[in-house]
Amino acid sequence: MQPTGSPSRPLAVILLIQLFLSLPASTSAKESPATLINIRHHAYPDHTRIVFDVNQPTNYKTARLPGLQTLSIHLPNMILGEIFQKDRIITVKSGFLKTIEIRQEEAAINVMLTFKNRYFYKISSISDPDRLVIDAFPSNPALKKGDLTPAISKNPPVYSIRTIVIDPGHGGDDPGTIGKSGLTEKAVVLDVSRRLKDLVVRKLKKEVLMTREKDFFLSLEERTLLANGRKADLFISVHANAHPKRSMQGIEIYLLGVATDEQAIATAARENATADGNEVNFQEMILSDLEKEYNLNASLELAHLTEKAFIEKLGRKYATVSLGVKRAPFYVLAKTNMPAILAEISFLSNPLEERRLKNRQYRQRIAEALYTGIDQYIRSSKKKS
């Protein structure tokens, strides 16, 4: 089935916004210039790590350059260490990083990392000793250079689906929503996820990775790094909903986007607020990965098929209301590099749905609805290839 909508933001606008997007380090730069002592890089099987050793905490700004294979990192108030007096262009012989170009520009340093193909990245400022760490991952190789036209958004690339990540929300110290009877979201979604895994492995013969198989805490970042690191093809996050109005009930299927109603804003805010206190920059989340443009259409299709499956599998027996396919800036949807949805499988704040969620058959139906969404999505992908 063709998706009914398409990402509306033109690529040029995204690029423009990205050029002005800055990510300040937690500590501000001091008066005296910092020194870039060394740049190290290492190719891992699935990504390349580049480390800038510096002598004090530093600010930085990143920008993706047009052409999409180069990342520019601007380091204000910094001078080059002795090691760079001779070589300012480093050619890398392994991994997918091609060159590192270093330029002293008045009081600042500009470093350009050029990769062999398109990439997504994560940058963090770390202390003891002070350094900037950049992890760069190759984008899906199925996407070729010519795909970078807005027109391609209407026809998402066809991925062969081998690995599916199932992400039961919360866990450990983070119970998620707690129903009036004491039923926790973390327990319900783990059980549903296990049932879903069983169906996908048994019936679809696909590899399934669970972000957690047991009751332990896992940060949102760890969840997305697992999915990206293992180059998963689909990401399904499973949650249970909550609302101050106890009469509120039904299912919601989310994909990444700007939240369009108050319920979506509140839901994303609640699911993003993890026990590790990770602050989320919504603007950065939506704009940081150009690759998202490709995945969004696929996510939209998966979301619609899953919602339809919920209405058929669950709605028939339980008269469940669908609150629809919605968009909101969920961390796990923003940071995963593959089609991704988040299902709010019922309201734990609603007494009737809490009672149902305690029931094994109801949980099994939910797992079957999620499974059917995945199955239909894979069938529809095959038709297009």
Ligand SMILES: [Zn+2]
């Ligand atoms: Zn949740």
